[in-house]
Amino acid sequence: MNDNIHIQSSTPIRELPEPTLRRLPWYLAYVGMLKERGVEYVSSTQISKEINVDASMIAKDLSFLNIRGKTRIGYEVSVLDHELQDFLGFKRGHNAVMIGVGSLGASLISDSGLVNYGLRIVAGFDINPEVVDTSICDVPIYDMKHFSKLIPSLNAEIGIIAVPIHVAQQVSDTLVEAGIKALWNFTPFRITAPEGIVITNTSIYAHLAVMYNRLGLQSTLRK
């Protein structure tokens, strides 16, 4: 909880605490489900019960969006769905390039789910001659050596990094130099970048470490 963050602003984009930002898509997932079912109103208590998040936290998170629930009735489902969608930017297209078209990179290009969340991968880059000049799901794969030359025409602000760890930092530097503004890092390597560059780390494999540890503990308890 970040009780000290209260942003009063009339600009369209406000900096929200990361935990809040991460919870908003959970609410959207649930509210979207209610919308499909034709439900008209939902209270934070109801959301709380369904998704296991404290009701007061939900109310607080939603207050960042200037959505107010009505007493006894709750939030209007269609308004909540629209405001969350709009705020989260999932309906707007964001162009991205995929750096490293190995197993994970190719998988992410194939994952059409990303498009539903506003991410359009417009090109892939690699150094492996076996994948360069091919395409995956109509996304062209180019040679990394042409990156700086091709990037202006691709209109992409986001670079997704799925390269071997020993080149992760070097690739990040190349991307930043070429004008990429956000790095979505899927490698377990902690990349660094100049101030103003957005870095998002998604360590799929780090989650496995947590799962294995907890699983081992549980099996110890069962014995």
Add this chain to the structure above:
Amino acid sequence: MNDNIHIQSSTPIRELPEPTLRRLPWYLAYVGMLKERGVEYVSSTQISKEINVDASMIAKDLSFLNIRGKTRIGYEVSVLDHELQDFLGFKRGHNAVMIGVGSLGASLISDSGLVNYGLRIVAGFDINPEVVDTSICDVPIYDMKHFSKLIPSLNAEIGIIAVPIHVAQQVSDTLVEAGIKALWNFTPFRITAPEGIVITNTSIYAHLAVMYNRLGLQSTLRK
């Protein structure tokens, strides 16, 4: 930081704070790189500089593993690499079943990177007749209605959930009833499970929300 957690135990598996567990794979990634390069010793200060984590936090995280660095020399790279690998369980095989073989599920089955981190997906389950009874990268895809019948022979403790959100909870319940001990949830829906069941949420798409928000802020600042 969880300064109140100091676990003294002689059992092979100890409960570590989740932030520590999530950072250990970062250290492993860096240390593995050093090992490949033939580097013999590394200090927490050096690791700190390279991966942007406070040196005292690194020393503390590593102390959970009973690895002690030598004054002025630091940690022995090969020992550190071995201990991290061993502790994190990436070298041991963990069988898993994939529930939902849509775009994301199929991508995860195809991602051979998971095997390198000890995760073996031994079967997929779906209800879509177009994918049932096919296979992806030699992993057989079965009909979900045969789940309870097939699961004993699959020797899997982990269920990976990549189904549409409106069935996420129902699928989780089915898995738990059939004896699955850990749920790796890729849906944005917050599933719940009885005590003793390990739930790990990996919200790839939630990370996009954070990235879009920060990216929007940066572009506002640039204007």
